[in-house]
Amino acid sequence: MILPKSNRLTPAQLAEVTAIVEPFGCGLQPIVGAVRTIYAIVGDERDELMITRIEGLDYIERVDRIQSPHKLMDRRSDLASHRITLGSVTLGEELLVIAGQCTIDPKNPNFLYETAHAVKEAGANALRGGVWKPRTNPYSFQGDVKSLDILMEAHRRTGLPVDAEVMDETQLHLALDAGVHMLQVGARNALNYSLLRAIGRAVADRKTIVLLKRGLHMGPISEFISAAEYIVSFGNPNVLLCPRGTAPALDGYRNHPDESITPLLKEKTWAPVVVDPSHSVGKASYVPACALAAVAYGADGLCIEAHVQPSKGIGDDPKQALTPEVLGETIRQARQLWTLRQPVKTS
């Protein structure tokens, strides 16, 4: 829908806009209102270049898109009936809980093994464990490939499927070769389209699940969904969307919690939403409340940091990780709320 700055396009302007849209297989349909005439684009309006060219004209106020830019991620696409299963949980049927350490300590593998057992006991369905870590400070510990073996050993000991964040193609292939069950793309790489494409290509056949974190900035929702479309367009629809807080932070938290975006995502896409309360708030004592809020908003799952001895952890664990006891109580309450909220409907 094209809105000119004046009340209608002059014939010369109309000819110019028409000359822009026709090479893209589109046409224009004027809509004559009482005061103002606007112009519908008839045809597939999704080409960014066509839109950009119209927006570039001095006499155009704005161009409103009417079609969704996401073919496959759209709630009305054929993929809407696709179901994703991780371990024993089918998303949407019960609440998925992924729990584990922010960062695996390669010198103390027992912490992860004990944490793995403890989170399983507490009710978690999958184990997270950071092998490589994005760090603001270049001189901080950046992770160690040895941790990948520790992670897989934790899987063998507990049977829990495991999740690892990858930040580049090298890590991606190491993680896939090791056999991780879920790949994670972090908030800092949420718009790293080269990585998203590399992942899409690499998991096209294996159908490995990808957990895609929301970027740190308050971009439009369609940008988040489009990032997932990059992966899915290669043929693997096993994508989970993960809000984890945005910047600037709410005064006192690590980020501005954004679990409230869940219903907005679900209006536009069929993809399950798994909220990360740990990074949203950034401090263990706030995590249980945020986890419950995510379930209140309709999240399909939670991704929570936990550690058998948080103060001995590395990475963000000393601040963010829940003890197994608190994790267990949080999962118990979250599952009760999951059951409770099912019938809430507005006519």
Place this chain on the structure above:
Amino acid sequence: MILPKSNRLTPAQLAEVTAIVEPFGCGLQPIVGAVRTIYAIVGDERDELMITRIEGLDYIERVDRIQSPHKLMDRRSDLASHRITLGSVTLGEELLVIAGQCTIDPKNPNFLYETAHAVKEAGANALRGGVWKPRTNPYSFQGDVKSLDILMEAHRRTGLPVDAEVMDETQLHLALDAGVHMLQVGARNALNYSLLRAIGRAVADRKTIVLLKRGLHMGPISEFISAAEYIVSFGNPNVLLCPRGTAPALDGYRNHPDESITPLLKEKTWAPVVVDPSHSVGKASYVPACALAAVAYGADGLCIEAHVQPSKGIGDDPKQALTPEVLGETIRQARQLWTLRQPVKTS
């Protein structure tokens, strides 16, 4: 705590800073670190002018405050044991629910009377009804003093205590004279200190409860609490803090929901928190989830818009108001969650 830009103050600089703090009854204590010396302010550091003068010096990097600026609102003040009661509900003991119309329609008083009965039936403890309305557009309906009589009549018919937003001193005195049980300060007036002082003065003796909405901007939490201190400083501690979403909006909502601020408020102040999910999200279908999230975060109450026939309402009601059925179900679930979440603690 004063941090100079260089590793320490020169003797001349130290003398200059000392000359600033002494008239305010304070002194300086150098803290000699390995690389850098910083300077503690010894004494009552709360005077803004003293801080501003130090911050104005070219060689000062920043001044970090250590004391809370809120004497009375502080969680450690004597008021911390104060309990606020509205109608039959003592805040903190059970979940308070205020419900009712955004804007009373002075031509159709029956809508409010029916809504009042319906929200009481649905489990609400108090009735809200907008008499005057802040409107972006100066040509929109701005409210009608006749609606005040309608509101009081609704109180008489149902026994529910009633709440009205006031935007200036004239409205304040009309509302108090009519006998409303709770005054509301809207988000647009959250930093209108003249109004806050006028209210503080007017309710000092009557002890009328004041519901103070959070401002539309993402200011620091202390600014919100200080606004309440304006009222409380006149002698009436019956203040409720009301997050209701901030700008810029999350893409698709009316505002950016901010119920997550609740635990941060509770760390700093004893005042109860009553969340308004209706303005946070701005659309009826999203309100129940937001209400539950508020309870998940520890809110002491909810302020929800409801209407017996939302589509016939004026103001924001056609978009935001819940039907009595949805309100009832939301209250039921919120109260269950209130009970459920009590024992969640982190060591």
Place this chain on the structure above:
Amino acid sequence: MILPKSNRLTPAQLAEVTAIVEPFGCGLQPIVGAVRTIYAIVGDERDELMITRIEGLDYIERVDRIQSPHKLMDRRSDLASHRITLGSVTLGEELLVIAGQCTIDPKNPNFLYETAHAVKEAGANALRGGVWKPRTNPYSFQGDVKSLDILMEAHRRTGLPVDAEVMDETQLHLALDAGVHMLQVGARNALNYSLLRAIGRAVADRKTIVLLKRGLHMGPISEFISAAEYIVSFGNPNVLLCPRGTAPALDGYRNHPDESITPLLKEKTWAPVVVDPSHSVGKASYVPACALAAVAYGADGLCIEAHVQPSKGIGDDPKQALTPEVLGETIRQARQLWTLRQPVKTS
């Protein structure tokens, strides 16, 4: 323009929407596109209630407005040719500079008298001086009515027109009775519609100029312009729009500088833009750069804090106020840039 969630409205939905718009004198015109049908509102679409009622329908995705909500402030209104003059400066013909103290010190009137002479000497066209001050902390100095006499005396001594911020009706009438030449509405009262109406009414005949600061939050531009429409709708078009930074602050400034909003304002309204760099950045050393940036963006004027002895000032002066020397150099450069930038045009 009404966009349904599905590809077109059902006959029953179409009838429901029609029944909503008809009482407002409007009709619907379907616009049949290749995939989707949307619906233009034919008639005056500015009534908020009509729009709200349509937005309240479950099957509507959104309603896009096509008409400007500002009748009088609109760049295409008859007022577009109105010129505003303060002292010897006609806005738009030369750069207006308002300078002076944040807060007048009632115990030391000579500071203002000396500052008034100094800013005149430095090239300023008008004098600002805070009589009453909005303060976050209720226990801080809130201003003193005696300062109003000091301000008017400074006017008599220098001939400079004077500007005072008012925060309520009492202050408004005191200031007008004293004879101030310009009223200022602060950022915290930018959406205080009761005050805006009171000012509009009070200055309708006197035609006193009103400087309206932008609110602290990042609301849409139309909200800012609508606030001015409140005043102008009473008959006085002498309104100046004043960006002064928004929250959250850029890391290290008092606010997030927003002089860049100037071209956006000028596309929508004829009202002159006077930027306040002092509150935007909050520290004297950053103010000259911000002032120049405002002129680069096309500002018609600047409102700058200055003091003959900043460190002796009260309010924000010790941090924000320029010395007369720096003010003079800033004005000189700003006026050179004003001349320089005139011919920059994009075809």
Place this chain on the structure above:
Amino acid sequence: MILPKSNRLTPAQLAEVTAIVEPFGCGLQPIVGAVRTIYAIVGDERDELMITRIEGLDYIERVDRIQSPHKLMDRRSDLASHRITLGSVTLGEELLVIAGQCTIDPKNPNFLYETAHAVKEAGANALRGGVWKPRTNPYSFQGDVKSLDILMEAHRRTGLPVDAEVMDETQLHLALDAGVHMLQVGARNALNYSLLRAIGRAVADRKTIVLLKRGLHMGPISEFISAAEYIVSFGNPNVLLCPRGTAPALDGYRNHPDESITPLLKEKTWAPVVVDPSHSVGKASYVPACALAAVAYGADGLCIEAHVQPSKGIGDDPKQALTPEVLGETIRQARQLWTLRQPVKTS
């Protein structure tokens, strides 16, 4: 500096904190104030894990850092005297202007050749040309390696040094092998630490200049500078910092312009600042004002999109690109302002 929640640490708490800091070679020094005791960390406080562990303690309110986390980028490091030269321009001595197309059209290389000649004529010092493009929509044109040859040919024809954005290691090595003179890291990859490390390693010996764009989110300034530290830590100090607007956008621009961050950057780091006004505002007609504002704030350079026929461009060019005439006039004014603003100082 450690601030406990209570007025002082208990002996047991003090022992616990001491046990945390000692393995990192640090100690604690209590600073006894009138009401409250706080604790200085004596030693190198830069280890994130040590800080995280202290922050993880329940009785700690916050830990304030006193040392800069950036060893090499710090304004006080030995690198502060390093000068960066691109083509004939030494940063800091005259205004650097990089200009050219958002995206090279591989089917129409003449557009770039003509644009290269035109921007050189208009006064630009270097040529930009997008070879690969980050695109929100996975189905949009993503760039073509053939454009790299076109870019180098434009260099040979004009002698202008050329700049190309790279998004992954493959592109990085292709660009370096082709001989580009400057690499660009885009806003979406601003926190892609794997890419930053790969670049740092690849340019350690060649000393290729890297233009690092600021991320889309409003993160703290230190995060931006730390991203540059990643590159510089490998041994090449030729890094330029490039603000280019952040999200959420100012209502009507592509982003929220952030050239105002320049003075804040210059307080913390020695690295030159080159502002991109084209992405900040996103529309050609707003670009010249934003470019001047950047110079007003002290930018050392500008990176501007230009095209001989903007409407025929691909990528963002139809909206953002200046014509050579407008570019020339903008450069002329920017250079005049650069000269004008030199003596503005605040005492």
